[in-house]
Amino acid sequence: MRQGLGDVVLLSAISRLVLVLAVVTATVTLVANKWRDDRPSDRFPAIVQDATVIALFMAIGTMLLREQLLTTSAVGAVVLGFALQDTLGNLFAGLAIQVEKPFRVGHWIQVGERDGQVHEITWRATKLRTKAGQFLVVPNSVIAKDPVLNFSEPTVPTRLEVAVGASYLSPPNEVKRAIHEAVTNAPLALATPPPQVVITGFGSSSIDYVALFWIDDFAADRIARDQVRTNIWYTFRRHNIEIPWPIQVEYRREDQPVRTDAHVAAAADRLGSVDLFATASLEARRQLASAGTHHLYAAGEAIVRQDEAGDSMFVVLGGQARVTLEPSGQEVAVIPAGGFFGEMSMLTGDRRTATVRALDDVQALEISAADFRELAIANPALLDHVSEIVAARRTGLDAARAVAAAAVVPEAKQTLLARMRKFLRVGT
Secondary structure, three states: OHHHHHHHHHHHHHHHHHHHHHHHHHHHHHHHOOOOOOOOOOOOOHHHHHHHHHHHHHHHHHHHOHHHHHHHHHHHHHHHHHHOHHHHHHHHHHHHHHHHOOOOOOOEEEEOOEEEEEEEEOOOEEEEEOOOOOEEEEEHHHHHHOOEEEOOOOOOOEEEEEEEEEOOOOOHHHHHHHHHHHHHOOOOOOOOOOOEEEEEEEOOOOEEEEEEEEEOOHHHHHHHHHHHHHHHHHHHHHOOOOOOOOOOOOOOOOOOOOOOHHHHHHHHHHHHOOHHHOOOOHHHHHHHHHHOEEEEEOOOOEEEOOOOOOOEEEEEEEOOEEEEEOOOOEEEEEEOOOOEEOHHHHHHOOOOOOEEEEOOOEEEEEEEHHHHHHHHHHOOOHHHHHHHHHHHHHHHHHHHOOOOHHHHOOOOHHHHHHHHHHHHOOOO
């Protein structure tokens, strides 16, 4: 008995729902039918009519069958929300497109970096026919998010641009007239609105121009640009206007020697002002300057470090250097241009007795023991002269290191000279 009663209730509910659907459909159809003179705005297309029918049907059905639907509505809404998230997004975006009408079937539009002619607008997506004849299906949710460029509204003509460069030798007004002539002779370019030619910049090898013209069919934009570009070439040819080739100027670098004759001569003159080589001839100094190594040190850079092994000396050709004792960092002296240091290592092979750093950029000539040996063999009296100067300098350095003068003096001139002869292998 209960089952029979339930069946009757169910049939009654279904009958009422069918009746509601029929009434709603008929009402919407009568209101929006296309054969009425006073039909609503064309913003009420089929997709909007269907959505209206569904919305009214669900609203009335819920009121009629409230008790049967309330128990399942919450769960159903959650399930449908997750399951149809993308579909519902496309659906509502499609409704918005149909209502707002940013474009219509037949319009040429650009979405993102793709363009095409609108072929169909459905619940889920908009179908575009590309210029290659292919279908591009764009989800409505994508169109709702991305900017849409409509080439067919608000006016059908579409403006195109063609860029070209002309020689700097051609007057701009003459070039503009030639480009205008080329655009006018293009079959697809419209006379109204009139074309324009503007200068966009001064390039590395040409003055850059842009032709602005209009066409009435965006589908033919590539052909229109081709016509204008072709005409520009022939028009320029008739008017003797050059489209410059890409210009690239090549400079041949002539390698300059690091040490020129002028450098050697300047170094030789500087050696003449150094006490150690004052007695050497100009030719001997030139040989020494040519054999030595020229260096450039940055300000603050260490030239030699205390206790390092070494067998060369340095002559400061430019800049200044500071002499310090480690580890205290006590400054012993500042060596100006024309000064020298490291002579003990060159003459005796001793380790460096101090650290020398560049105060500013320093140009220095490094003279090795081998180079000095050639000079000493050619000038036998040179060692005696050098030993006197070096002995005096070493005494001053030892005094600066707070060593008693009495402990240094026993390093007599003859003892130092003997060590120098032995290291340089120069006979007595």
